[in-house]
Amino acid sequence: MNKYFTRLSILWLLMIGLVSLGIAQEESANKWTQFRGEDRSGKSMESLDGVDWSTSKPELVWKHELGSGFAELTMMGNRMYTMTSQTIDSTTGSEFLAAYEVETGKELWRQKVDSIYFDPDGWGDGSRTTPSIDDEHIYCLSGHGKLSAHHLKDGAIIWQIDLKAKYGSAEPRWGFSTSPIILEGLLIMEVGGAENKAFVAFDKENGEIVWNYGKGNASFNSPLLTTIDEQLQIIFANGKTLYSFNPKGDTLWTYAMPFGGITAMPLLIKNNKIFLSGIRNPGFVIVEINDHKATEFIRGTSMKTDFNTAVYHDGYIYGFHVASLRCISAETGEAKWTKRGFGKGSLMIVDDQLLVLSDKGKLIIVEAKPDAYVEKTSVQALEGKSWTAPSFVNGKVYVRNLTHMACYKIK
Amino acid sequence: MKSKLIWSLLLVLCFGVIQAQELDEIISKHIEARGGAENWAKVNNMKITGRFTAFSVEEDWMAIKTNKGQYYSELHLGKHAVIEAFDGEHGWTIDPWHEISFPRILSKDEDNVFQQKSSLMTPFLDYKEKGLVAKLIGKQDLEGVEVYTIKLTRPSGKYETWYIDANTYLEYRRDSYWVDFTYPTPAESYFEDFREINGLVIPYYEEKMFSQRNRVLLIEDILFNIELDEELFEMAKSSEMEALSFMKGSWDVEVQGWSGRANKWYPMDATTSTIKYAANNMLEEKIRYKTDFVMPIVSQYSYHAGSGKYRVCVYNDFSGETEMFIGQISDSTFTADNTKMIYGGMQDPQAFGKVTITPEDSDHFNVLIENSFDKGENWNPGNKLIYTRKSN
Numbered sequence: 001m002n003k004y005f006t007r008l009s010i011l012w013l014l015m016i017g018l019v020s021l022g023i024a025q026e027e028s029a030n031k032w033t034q035f036r037g038e039d040r041s042g043k044s045m046e047s048l049d050g051v052d053w054s055t056s057k058p059e060l061v062w063k064h065e066l067g068s069g070f071a072e073l074t075m076m077g078n079r080m081y082t083m084t085s086q087t088i089d090s091t092t093g094s095e096f097l098a099a100y101e102v103e104t105g106k107e108l109w110r111q112k113v114d115s116i117y118f119d120p121d122g123w124g125d126g127s128r129t130t131p132s133i134d135d136e137h138i139y140c141l142s143g144h145g146k147l148s149a150h151h152l153k154d155g156a157i158i159w160q161i162d163l164k165a166k167y168g169s170a171e172p173r174w175g176f177s178t179s180p181i182i183l184e185g186l187l188i189m190e191v192g193g194a195e196n197k198a199f200v201a202f203d204k205e206n207g208e209i210v211w212n213y214g215k216g217n218a219s220f221n222s223p224l225l226t227t228i229d230e231q232l233q234i235i236f237a238n239g240k241t242l243y244s245f246n247p248k249g250d251t252l253w254t255y256a257m258p259f260g261g262i263t264a265m266p267l268l269i270k271n272n273k274i275f276l277s278g279i280r281n282p283g284f285v286i287v288e289i290n291d292h293k294a295t296e297f298i299r300g301t302s303m304k305t306d307f308n309t310a311v312y313h314d315g316y317i318y319g320f321h322v323a324s325l326r327c328i329s330a331e332t333g334e335a336k337w338t339k340r341g342f343g344k345g346s347l348m349i350v351d352d353q354l355l356v357l358s359d360k361g362k363l364i365i366v367e368a369k370p371d372a373y374v375e376k377t378s379v380q381a382l383e384g385k386s387w388t389a390p391s392f393v394n395g396k397v398y399v400r401n402l403t404h405m406a407c408y409k410i411k
Numbered sequence: 412m413k414s415k416l417i418w419s420l421l422l423v424l425c426f427g428v429i430q431a432q433e434l435d436e437i438i439s440k441h442i443e444a445r446g447g448a449e450n451w452a453k454v455n456n457m458k459i460t461g462r463f464t465a466f467s468v469e470e471d472w473m474a475i476k477t478n479k480g481q482y483y484s485e486l487h488l489g490k491h492a493v494i495e496a497f498d499g500e501h502g503w504t505i506d507p508w509h510e511i512s513f514p515r516i517l518s519k520d521e522d523n524v525f526q527q528k529s530s531l532m533t534p535f536l537d538y539k540e541k542g543l544v545a546k547l548i549g550k551q552d553l554e555g556v557e558v559y560t561i562k563l564t565r566p567s568g569k570y571e572t573w574y575i576d577a578n579t580y581l582e583y584r585r586d587s588y589w590v591d592f593t594y595p596t597p598a599e600s601y602f603e604d605f606r607e608i609n610g611l612v613i614p615y616y617e618e619k620m621f622s623q624r625n626r627v628l629l630i631e632d633i634l635f636n637i638e639l640d641e642e643l644f645e646m647a648k649s650s651e652m653e654a655l656s657f658m659k660g661s662w663d664v665e666v667q668g669w670s671g672r673a674n675k676w677y678p679m680d681a682t683t684s685t686i687k688y689a690a691n692n693m694l695e696e697k698i699r700y701k702t703d704f705v706m707p708i709v710s711q712y713s714y715h716a717g718s719g720k721y722r723v724c725v726y727n728d729f730s731g732e733t734e735m736f737i738g739q740i741s742d743s744t745f746t747a748d749n750t751k752m753i754y755g756g757m758q759d760p761q762a763f764g765k766v767t768i769t770p771e772d773s774d775h776f777n778v779l780i781e782n783s784f785d786k787g788e789n790w791n792p793g794n795k796l797i798y799t800r801k802s803n
Contacts, residue, residue, distance in 0.1 A: 122490030123466065279623040306623050323618075323625030338554055340601060340618055343467050343625055359467035359625075385467040 032075045032391040032398075035130035035179035035222050037348070041268065042311040044392040048351040051411050053376035058363055058408035060379075061396060062105040066405040068116075069095070069126030071140075073391045073398040073405060076133050078102050079152070082400065083140060085116045085126035092116070095127050095142045097155055102393070105407060111155030117143020117175045124385065124402045128177040129222075132187070139187050139204065143175035147189075149204060159207040167193030167200075170217045177263075179222040181234060183247055186210055188225075188234050192218030199223075199236055201249055211249030214238070220263040220307070228272050228289045235266050237276060242266065242287065242294065255287055255294035264309040267317070269330050273297055275317055277305040283321075286330065300333030302326070308346040308389060311354070313368045318354055320345055325356060327370050336370040346389035350410070355397055361386040363399060363408065381406055434547040437559050437575060438535045444580040445532050446611035454478060454531055454611070458634040461615075464627035465489055472628065474528075475637075481644045482529035496644050497525035503646040509592070513649035513692065513716060520595040523569045523588060532611075533573070533582055534563060542566040556583050581605055581612070589621040596622045608633055651714040651721070652692045654740055657770045658712075659694065661685050661801040666700045669792035676795055684798065702794065704729055723747045723766065736766060744769050750787040765790055774800040 036042045071083035080100045087093035093116035099108040118125050131140040137158065141147045145163035150156060163169040163176070169192045180189040187204040191197050191212075198214035216239050224235040228244075233252055236243045240260035244252040262278035269275050269286065274294075277284035283304040288297040303310065303321050310319025316336065317328050323344050327336040343359030353376065354366040361382030367374040386401035395411035442448050456477040463472030463486050470487035480499035487493070491507040494514075502517040502525045509515070517525065530536075534543055548560040558574040565571075571587035582602045589598035598621035602614035615630040648656065666680040682700045689695035692713060699707040707728035714721050723736040738747025748765035752758070763786060767779040776798050781790040 304623075322620045322623060324620070343464065343627070360464075360469070387467065 030075070030077060030393060031133075032073070032393050033133040034074065034182070035072060035132070036265070036309065036389065037391070039226070039268075040181075040222070040224055040265070042309060042348040042389065043313070044348065044350040046350055046392065046395065046411075048353055048411055053365070057377050058365070058379045058381070058397065058410055061103075061407040061409050063404060063406035064100075064105045065403060066400055067096070067126060068124055068402045069400075070124060070128045070388050070402075071400075072130040072388055073400055074131055074133055074138075075102055075391065075393045075398070076152075079108065080105070080398065081131055081133060081138055081152075082405070083113075083127035083129070083131060083142075084110070087116060087125065091118070093118075093125070095144075097131060097138065097140045097148075097150055099152075099155060102407075105405065109155045111150055111157065113140060113148050113157075113160070114142035114144050114146040119174060121174070123174065124387070126402075128175050128220075130179040132180050132182045134182050134204070137204070139180055139182065141176055141178065141180060141189070145169055145171060145176040147180070147187075147202075147207070149187075149207065161202075161207050163191055163193060167191055167197045168195070169193045169197075172218055172220060174220065176218060177220040177222075178218055181223055181225045183225060183232075183234070186247065188223065190218040190223065190236060190238060192216065198238060199234075199243065199245070201247075213245065213249055213251070214243065219261065221265040221309075224266040224268060224274070226268045228268075229291065231292070235274065237262050237266050242274070242276065244289075244292075244294075253289065253292045253294050258282055258285055258299060263307040264305040264319075267310055267312055269312040269317065270315075273330070275310065275312065275330070277303050277310065277319070279304050279306050279322070284333070286333075298331075298333050300328075302328045302333050302335040306344055307387065308344070311347060311349045311368075313349055313352065316368070316370045318347060318349070318368055320347070323359075325354075325366070325373070327368075327373075329370070337373045339366075339373040344387070346387065348390050348392060350392050350397075355390050355392065355410075357381065357386055357388075357390050357399055359386055360384065361399070361401055363390070363397065365410075379408065381408060430547050434545060434561065437547065437561070437580070438538070438545065440580040441533070441535055441575050441582070444612060445536075446607070446613075448536065450610040451532050451536055453636075455636045456481075456639055457531065458637050459630055459632070461631040462627075462629040463487065464629075465624070467625075469627075469629075475639065475643070476529055476531050477639065478531055480526070480529045482525055483643050484528075494647070495525070496646070497522070497529055498644045499529070505647065511716075513651075514647045516646065516691075518590075518593055519567070520588065521590050521593060523565070523567060523595075524590050526565060526567075526569075527571065527585075527587055534565075535573075538563070548572070550577060553584065558583050579605075582614070589619065591622040591624060609635060646691050648688070649692050649714055649716070651716075651740075652694065652712075655694055655712055655721075655745065657773065657776060658686045658696070658768070658798075659688065662798040663801055664698065664700065665797040665799075666702075667795040667797070668702065669794070671791075676792075679794070683801070698796075700796075721745070721747060734764065736764070738766075748783075748787060750783070763787055764793075 067084035067086050069083045069085050074081045080102045084098050085095045094112045095114045095116050096110040098110040127143050129141045131138050138150050148160035149158040178190040180187050187202040191200040197212045198216045200212045201210045203210050219238045233244045240257050242255040259278045259280045267275040272289045274287045282299045283301040285299040286297040287294045305319050310317050317330050325339045345358040347354050347356045352368045354368045356364045363381035364378040365376040381399050382401045388400050391398045397408050458475050460473045462469050466489040472486045474484040482497040484495050493506045495504040503514045505514045544564045546562045553574050557577040561573045563571050574584040576583045585600040588595045600619045604616035605612050606615050617628040619626045662684045664682050664684050667676040668679040670677050680701045684698040686696040694712040696710045709726045711724040721738040726733045735752050736747035736749045745768040750763050763783040765781045770776040778796040780793040782793050783790050
């Protein structure tokens, strides 16, 4: 009897486990709720097993016009959210947060968040940041620095803060570019405000400050949320310093970087190492964190990333070295392969495949393996300048640029 | 000991000779791979049209190269249209990225870039005659391509490293110095898509990376030996000075004075004048004419971009005085006066002057000189100079 109940219990537990795992995978598969995906790694946990690359090509599901902006396409359930814009003339226009049907790309609602940010150099107008989503709300930051919380169902504004007016934040040269992190009840981001408000954790319910720290203008990169040494950490690369905070805002450690002003965000590799890369020499540094101490692991010149962050997979870093797609060893920094022709593109990783979007909108699927550059398939997904990295949910890749967005079925 | 030294010296000498022979052979094969010296000798100039990518945006592009090392190009760099030209030694550009709308002279570092851009083939064609020095560094695997590595030093002392594909003898990559906002920066250039045209082999794709920049040139069409106006390579004037270019030339000048009593102009003198560009953006006139006395006058016309106004500096060699006038063009008529001029914190107490220049046609223009004793409230006619272009 006991044996019977023990077996039943084990079976029951296994079933619960399997169901939970299924739910977790389903949940993960249905979401791309923030900049660079669920853990900001640019990695989807979905599987591409069964795709016959010799016969299958990315298949267009839908493509629609979209106003200018650089926000990634974020998704939860059957809805997709992003930032878009509309110009009235050469000096006026608006930025919007907008929602769409995932299946069709049909617009469901749009909510004006600010006047449009016009890029002074012509790189592209509109918001430069990706909204972050929780169960009921979505949070976004405009190019001019208006941070707002909205209801997911209709985009109605719950609260809005003008960072420049309220906290004296200086508008960065190419607009506010940091994508906020949601952590439990907090919304954490670079504000670049006066009076010790370089980094701020807002109460996401009302926009009130919970904690703030540091001096300095807002950088162009976004913070990393990760767990190192069993400690949840929020990591900012600002100026020439890398900062780590716990969720309460206590400084865990800092590190003096060999370069400043990086645009690509910090990338977690191998549980306790962080890859930082910028266009200036030396190009990259990998920092190892042990017992809340950061020390240099290696540095090198083989990867100099500009504005799009690299991805890490099985001991190797894949990213854009200036304008060449490159694979380097995360142990030695040695370049394993280089492929030019994609300009200053972007990438993400699904399973063991890189989904690369060239800076002119070509989507290329490449094996994430160090042995050699192996291209599986490609499609001209968009036309024109494409600087926003793809998102991936439920076997489909979602891409956008300054004029269009599109969905392609991969699996 | 002595014999060992001699043997060592001989070995080094032999190695040098072998290496030089190998280098000559590589360069010879490279020239052959690019179509051969004979075919390239037939090329006086090339007009290349295609697409140019900067900041991830592809736009039209054109360039002209000549066998004298001249280069002229019109391109779009992001939101700005850029013109650049090089006469074989020095160059100029109109590049609004520098927040300058007028042509400016290139620096030595920029000239080095244009030395590279202007090569018809690669610099290895006739490199010795042009004073370039090549040195074979060796053979290596570069990004999976077996290449010969050659260091090339220009007469200026600037050098570049060329990687020649050991199988095709076509250039694979060049490491050199480029410029980013006038500052020298290392650059990698890659050459691909070699195609044969008129017996010449030319890379139709060139990609360059320097600093954080990425530039791609795609050739669509090449015309050979087109008719060229050498003025194309001469430094352009600013558009504002170009608007005064109608004054350039040699002139017969009729000088008239104003008779207040008779209320009409009367002839005073007949003279000549030469007006030419004394500097790229400065017109200078030398004239002498008699009013009461002989007035040798030197006038210099320039444009001050900061204030958006013309400036005229007039030196009177009779009185030894210099006056400055500030002016503008409106409805094709140039006017300048000195009512706003302050010298040493004070306004000159002398009478004020105004000059009005009106073009009639390409061979005629008039200059009216007026004066005022009430800071420009009222202007009184002084002299009128009527210019007629000399027939020769």
